[in-house]
Amino acid sequence: MAMSKSLGSVRVIGGNLRGTRVPVEHAIGLRPTSDRVKETLFNWLSLDIEGARCLDLFAGTGALGIESLSRGASTVTFVEKNQVLGSAISTLLTSLGISKAEVYLQDSINYIKSCDAQFDIIFLDPPFKSNLLLPSLELIAKRNLRPNGMVYVEFLKNDVELPKEWRKLKVGSTKSMQYSLLKMG
Secondary structure, eight states, X not given: OOOOOEEEEEEOOSSTTTTOEEEEEOOTTXXXXXXXXXXXXXXXXXXXXTTOEEEEETOTTOHHHHHHHHTTOSEEEEEOOOHHHHHHHHHHHHHTTOOSEEEEOSOHHHHHHHOOOOEXXXXXXXXXXXXXXXXXXXXXXXXXXXXXXXEEEEEETTTOOOOTTEEEEEEEEOSSEEEEEEEEO
16 A cells, blocks of 8 residues: 655744644545635734644644644644544644644544533644534534634635624635634624
């Protein structure tokens, strides 16, 4: 059986791991967040990331969670159901000597249904056209978001109408997608 081949890498753009390469494994629907979008996101989070408990749901490459650790998050929980992607995250964390992270190889919806932990910042970037964003937001609001916590979302432009109970703190867009930082209320 052939080994999985990395399709390249994305880089950590700030913090103590700046310049570290995060491998991008082949997986259908995998869309690593671009450096430009990451830079915008972490500028938005600059006053909140230090000491934060983060959840990287639908983790993919794990780049958003690793960027968070690089910038001072106290812990990051990665959830990814694709075995190859989840194993790549675990391998990278081990090689970097990062112990303040956990990787769960399971379905993200099942994870948040069974998880009692609460998080300060949640990265929510399910595969486009999967219809998982809104159910995930609903579950997160009930169980997993600390008071005053924030959720970062990415979705195709004109594809999702965010529920009214979520306030958009920040909004950005690229040619094809929108990204927002949300808070309840």
